[in-house]
Amino acid sequence: MKIACVGGGPAGLYFAVQMARRDDRHEITVYERNPAGVTYGWGVGSSELLAPFATQDPPTAERLAADAFVWSGELVGRQGRGAVERGGDAGDGYCIGRQRLIDILADRARELGVRVENDCEIDPSVLAGQVDLVVASDGLQSRFRQQHAAELGAEVTTGRNRYIWLGTTKVFHRFTFSFVETPAGWLWCHAYGYGEERSTFIVECSPETWRGLGLDSLGVDETLKLLEDAFAELLEGHPLLVQVRDEGVMPWLNFRTVRCDRWHVGNVALMGDAAHTTHFSIGSGTLLALDDAIGLADAVDRHTDLSDALEEYGATRRAAVRLAQREASYSARWLEDVARYMPGDARRFAELHRWRRSPFLAHMPPAAYYLLRRSLDESRLLRSAWRRVTSLRRSRFLRRNAR
Ligand SMILES: Cc1cc2nc3c(=O)[nH]c(=O)nc-3n(C[C@H](O)[C@H](O)[C@H](O)COP(=O)(O)OP(=O)(O)OC[C@H]3O[C@@H](n4cnc5c(N)ncnc54)[C@H](O)[C@@H]3O)c2cc1C
Structure with missing residues (x-):
């Protein structure tokens, strides 16, 4: 088969690896608009990050295990009101720098004969007539999904809270959720280590707090200073780091949840964030993208007719993603209603935070x-x-x- 993957994130690259492993006669190209070695975001992690590789591609699992950072347990605290640490029962898992993950997958794909073309921005629709299968693994802002929104039954909902994906040199060995009270309301971080010198540090707050603190108008240096001061106790003198795309503009965002009723049009299949997103507070987007890659490769293997394979892929993966999206939406809502959970001692707060994926909590x-x-x-x-x-x-x- 001739296969083109548009987007060289975890989804597109891992699908290429899966197909190349199954049959070395496939002609596979991955097109990525970014130059090699350039990506957005810091570390990503999950308790099951290695699972999609362990049986499906052991060489990748070994490389990831060698480079990944192992975290253990969880810490939930409110400044000045104590924190609760959970050890073994909170689980442990792997985090890795997004760039390192992409490098490992791209190297593995090349090793298996896949062409990975960087600096190459492509419209998936243009390739549809040139190859047997196109995978639109072009992320949250998928051009293909936007062009075919009606046929795909695509729906994008925007969360209320503002967030920013930062890094720091402080290494967090536990998943750390720290809430700080400011004169304009609560501000909190989701922090986890992903290397011996780096952690992801996501800051989130309500739009009222964001505006109240002046974060809507502060420049890059002033914003970092304000956030470093707010989280000074936690950061212990370490700086916050930011990737700025537009000169002088802090990349604050509102989380967007993508859902689609269909995952393909003709011979173009959506995959990963292009098809679905789950709020970062449950940390499962990468894992779901990798599982999509395995799901589509399995379906293509099982069926001689491509449209049957694409139907099966969409149906099975949609069902698998639905539960994660439901949990993610409860978790995101918990964070939007955070003031509701503030009364009470540190233990109660930490437990309510742990149960944030519950469908009942918001109604009681x-x-x-x-x-x-x-x-x-x-x-x-x-x-x-x-x-x-x-x-x-x-x-x-x-x-x-x-x-
Ligand atoms: C703040 C935050 C924290 C997160 N933390 C975690 C975490 O801890 N654990 C976890 O599992 N997940 C996490 N995620 C989610 C995770 O980052 C995504 O789910 C995952 O990257 C999806 O992979 P993907 O390959 O589908 O898309 P992406 O990783 O977005 O890759 C898409 C690629 O397509 C390229 N592209 C787009 N358009 C074109 C085009 N026209 N031509 C060529 N190339 C194109 C882009 O440059 C990009 O490289 C987090 C997300 C956010 C926002």
């Missing part, structure tokens, strides 16, 4: 939800402890009677 008084959920968790703990005791007793009884 937080205090009632907290008590209910804790008693359910405790009774679950009691039940499992009781089961352990009775099974121990049973096995002792059986041993005694066997003698």
